[in-house]
Amino acid sequence: MTKNKQKGNTKFQFLFGGEFYNYYQYKVQTEQASMNGSSQNGNWNQCMQSMDETEIEQLTQQQEVLREQIKQSEQNLNAQHTVLLQQQQAQVENLVTKCEMAELQREAEASELPLDELYAILQPIIDSCTKDSISNGKSWILQHSSTKLQTLCIAHCLLYKVMHNSSTFPQKLHVIYLVNDVLHHCARKNATELKDALASVVVPMFCNASIGATDEQKNKLDKLLRLWESKANYLATETVEQMRQPVASYQQFKTDQVSKFASEVAPLAQQTKATYDGYQAQHQAFVCHAMAQILELQQQVQNIEAQIQSQPPPPITSNIPKSSPVMNTNIIPLDALQANLQQTMAQQSTNENGSQVQHLGMNPPNPDLVPSESPNFLPPMNPSVPPPLMSQNNLDVPQFSQPPPGFFPPPGLFPDFSKPPPGFAPPPEPVHEDLLPSVPYYDLPAGLMVPLIKLEDTSFKPLDPKDIRLPPPQPPTERLLAAVDAFYSPPTHERPRDR
Numbered sequence: 001m002t003k004n005k006q007k008g009n010t011k012f013q014f015l016f017g018g019e020f021y022n023y024y025q026y027k028v029q030t031e032q033a034s035m036n037g038s039s040q041n042g043n044w045n046q047c048m049q050s051m052d053e054t055e056i057e058q059l060t061q062q063q064e065v066l067r068e069q070i071k072q073s074e075q076n077l078n079a080q081h082t083v084l085l086q087q088q089q090a091q092v093e094n095l096v097t098k099c100e101m102a103e104l105q106r107e108a109e110a111s112e113l114p115l116d117e118l119y120a121i122l123q124p125i126i127d128s129c130t131k132d133s134i135s136n137g138k139s140w141i142l143q144h145s146s147t148k149l150q151t152l153c154i155a156h157c158l159l160y161k162v163m164h165n166s167s168t169f170p171q172k173l174h175v176i177y178l179v180n181d182v183l184h185h186c187a188r189k190n191a192t193e194l195k196d197a198l199a200s201v202v203v204p205m206f207c208n209a210s211i212g213a214t215d216e217q218k219n220k221l222d223k224l225l226r227l228w229e230s231k232a233n234y235l236a237t238e239t240v241e242q243m244r245q246p247v248a249s250y251q252q253f254k255t256d257q258v259s260k261f262a263s264e265v266a267p268l269a270q271q272t273k274a275t276y277d278g279y280q281a282q283h284q285a286f287v288c289h290a291m292a293q294i295l296e297l298q299q300q301v302q303n304i305e306a307q308i309q310s311q312p313p314p315p316i317t318s319n320i321p322k323s324s325p326v327m328n329t330n331i332i333p334l335d336a337l338q339a340n341l342q343q344t345m346a347q348q349s350t351n352e353n354g355s356q357v358q359h360l361g362m363n364p365p366n367p368d369l370v371p372s373e374s375p376n377f378l379p380p381m382n383p384s385v386p387p388p389l390m391s392q393n394n395l396d397v398p399q400f401s402q403p404p405p406g407f408f409p410p411p412g413l414f415p416d417f418s419k420p421p422p423g424f425a426p427p428p429e430p431v432h433e434d435l436l437p438s439v440p441y442y443d444l445p446a447g448l449m450v451p452l453i454k455l456e457d458t459s460f461k462p463l464d465p466k467d468i469r470l471p472p473p474q475p476p477t478e479r480l481l482a483a484v485d486a487f488y489s490p491p492t493h494e495r496p497r498d499r
Helices: 010-016 021-036 040-111 115-127 131-143 148-163 169-189 192-210 215-230 237-243 246-260 262-310 334-349 355-359 446-452 478-488
Strands: none
Touching: 040 115, 040 148, 040 246, 040 262, 115 131, 115 148, 115 169, 131 169, 148 169, 148 192, 169 192, 169 215, 192 215, 192 237, 192 246, 215 237, 237 246, 246 262
16 A cells, blocks of 8 residues: 555655665564564464465366366267267278179179160169150060069169169159059069069168158158058058158168178278277276376375374464563663663762763753762763763763764674665666657747857857757746736735736
């Protein structure tokens, strides 16, 4: 509060590191020591206890950080496992697609079925799905389905076009319409082998088209499903029920396909497992290392707590009163000093010449006071007079320019508080205010140009406005103050305004 109030005051510069700052700090510390007394031991114990508590808090924070790192490591491991499974799923789907295509090629070669002609017949149906294209496709399928192997190859080719050709919903729906026409023909002509082959692929076709379809698109599929349900000779009841649960049925189909090509999929699963095992081993190693650090930190916390409990309580000591004097055996007691002083003054009082008493600076004797007849009578002491030099052999006038012997402590015991501490720099010189004008030169009085004109200048020379300086500030004179007061004072009879 004092610093805020006296900020900028030159008399209080010692508060801000100026002159006598060290002496000020010394006095503050001395005053604090005299007030606190012997409470430093208790403060030291409290400081040590506070340091121990801070260290315990830091160790606890380190343990929490390690536990959080373990938790993050577990989350990272789970995330890595999820990513690995997703990558494995994509790799398995690509591998199954390749295996299905290879199997289709083998079936076509074994059944001597021209796949290129079948693809050419199916492409117009996929694109536009006109009656002519549907009719042409149905005729080609009926002509090339004389054997069971050919019917299976045709059914697998239709399934491949729906599932693995990045087809849109209309394109998938067109292939399903073709299957519906072929099933209708099989029901009329009693073509059992072709109907069974189509029934084995119609469920994944229908489910694949249904997943992700809009409500309008699902209405078209439901209409077709109701038609198949009404025609008992088209599809079996179990087949229709599977199509009513597209998600579960399609997932079961994919599982069956993976099991079908298990030998080809197994290396992918092993590779994924090996990668995950490596990540898991790293996680376990980190967890073991972190747990070891946590146990070590916990042991340190227990040791510090035991150390705090084992510390003895601070000793009970009485505080030194603030007014108690500092005891030193080298300083003469006050009683002995007063006795010697009175003895010396008694000897001087017996001297015939009384002028020495006044030379000592004492007041003249009071005529009302009657001197005592006792030889041990002592005149009253003047407190404004410094004590005389104590000497038993010399009765001359003491030297007042020196302190009495033993009155001050030995050199170096206590600092001399009557003077500033040694080593201080001389007081700073007073800083003059800036005499540079703060306004343009043309706004200044013309008299400021006079000091810039030299005596030897006889011709015109332009002056540099930068050389113009203001006169140093001076306190107003009594004459100026009187003139100002007279100017602002109201007019009187003796001093009218117009005179």
